[in-house]
Amino acid sequence: xxxxASLLLADSRLPTGxxxxxxxxxAAVERGLLRDEADLALFLAGRLLGTGPVVAAVAAVGCLLxxxxxxxxxxxxxxxxxxxxxxxxxxEASRAQGAALLRTGRxxxxxxxLEALSRTGRPHHPLVLGAVxxxxxxGAGAAALLALHHLLGGACAAAVRLLGLDPIAVAAVQAYxxxxxxxxxxxxxxxxxxxxxxxxxxxxxxTGTPLPEVLAELHARTEVALFAS
Numbered sequence: 378x379x380x381x382a383s384l385l386l387a388d389s390r391l392p393t394g395x396x397x398x399x400x401x402x403x404a405a406v407e408r409g410l411l412r413d414e415a416d417l418a419l420f421l422a423g424r425l426l427g428t429g430p431v432v433a434a435v436a437a438v439g440c441l442l443x444x445x446x447x448x449x450x451x452x453x454x455x456x457x458x459x460x461x462x463x464x465x466x467x468x469e470a471s472r473a474q475g476a477a478l479l480r481t482g483r484x485x486x487x488x489x490x491l492e493a494l495s496r497t498g499r500p501h502h503p504l505v506l507g508a509v510x511x512x513x514x515x516g517a518g519a520a521a522l523l524a525l526h527h528l529l530g531g532a533c534a535a536a537v538r539l540l541g542l543d544p545i546a547v548a549a550v551q552a553y554x555x556x557x558x559x560x561x562x563x564x565x566x567x568x569x570x571x572x573x574x575x576x577x578x579x580x581x582x583x584t585g586t587p588l589p590e591v592l593a594e595l596h597a598r599t600e601v602a603l604f605a606s
Contacts (some may be wrong), residue, residue: 384458385552386506387526393556394476394477395527398429398470399535399604400424403486406539406593407599421529421554427557427563427586430568431461432503435579437569439507441443443490444516446571451497451504457578458501464590466597468501470606475502480507486512517569521562529554562597 385391402420405411410418410573433456442449462468476499490508494500503524510520533551537544565582572580596606 382486384522385520386510386513386600389530392477393481393483394474395531396534397605398474398531399539399606400528401589401596401606402530402532402535402590403539403602403604404596404599406536408592408595411508411536411602412540414542414550417533417542417547418553421532421550423555423562423586424528425525425554425557426588427439427460428450428589429528429558429583430565430582430584431458432524433521433562433565434526434569434572435501435503436507436510436520438573438581439504440511440515440517440520441507441569441573442509443488443494443511446594449490449493451494451500454578455477455497455504458504461581461585462501462589463582464593465584466606467593470593471501471503472499473605475500475505478502479505482509482512488512489542515564518562521566521569522559525558525562526555529558547592555571 382522389396402411405420411417438454442454458471459468462471479491479495479500483495486509493513494505494508506524507520510523529551533547536542538545568580569583572578593606596602
């Protein structure tokens, strides 16, 4: 993948619908659990250790599968993502973002893998992200990093909009979190390669924490909200 292609995939202005999702930040803000930059830093640290390894590994898997020559049972890997996402609301948010990214990816980086993935219906976002990275010409490591970049960036952008935080201070929080994200991505990519080599979905990480899942369900029941999730 060229540098410009990677920058485009990382850019929040790419029309994939990510701007409509806060990653749990809105629900946390509404309940007073996230009030300032320090709270945001703790929130991101928790997301990196909980959801982070899962989305990074799944993105890496999606990239490896899309780049391979063998036919892929995309539905089987997609089901593995659902099994690692207890909240129905969180699953719906992931599928909504996946569908939007898939629609964009098929137009910008057409590939047989993306066409095959589209026939599964509405696949999860990290799986689609990995397949798009492969279509753009990069590997599993880049896919894992991009998944974590979006995890952090979406939450930070939402925090600025919801709380009016200093954008420069929030950028510093994200930069600090990104140092840990690089290590998470390395481990996730390694697990992804093992899982694909053995064609075993059980080798994917199953880390997570209850709070984001609870917040996702509470947010889905909110009558008036700025973000879809």
